[in-house]
Amino acid sequence: IIVTNSGYSPDVITLKKDLPVRLTLKTVNVQSCSRSFTIPALNIQKLLPVTGETIIEFTPTTLGSLVFSCSMGMYTGRFNIIN
Numbered sequence: 001i002i003v004t005n006s007g008y009s010p011d012v013i014t015l016k017k018d019l020p021v022r023l024t025l026k027t028v029n030v031q032s033c034s035r036s037f038t039i040p041a042l043n044i045q046k047l048l049p050v051t052g053e054t055i056i057e058f059t060p061t062t063l064g065s066l067v068f069s070c071s072m073g074m075y076t077g078r079f080n081i082i083n
Contacts, residue, residue: 001025001077003048005032008068011077015060023056036071045071 002009003025015021025037027048035048039058048054060066066079 003027003030003034003037005030005034007034007075008077012080013077014080014082015066017060017063017081017083020059021057023058025054025056027051027054032075033070033072034075037068038071039066039068041066 001013001023025046025048027035028051030048030050035050036045037048037054037056038045039056042058044056044058046054046056060079060081063081063083066081067076068078069076
């Protein structure tokens, strides 16, 4: 996911249930709250560097929508979890 001062791209991603995910978040001179990346349902919170790459690993275990956002909820996206 490319993290910018105005959000995340892509902001909708399809994942497979029970398949481990290795998510790479890339920032380049990001100063906004989008640096504070969260997946609330999985209790994942990461403060991303102004410039750099951060890896987050998790395994989705339920079908449906899994929301991610900045800590303020201004910038959002979702993972669609399918079989």
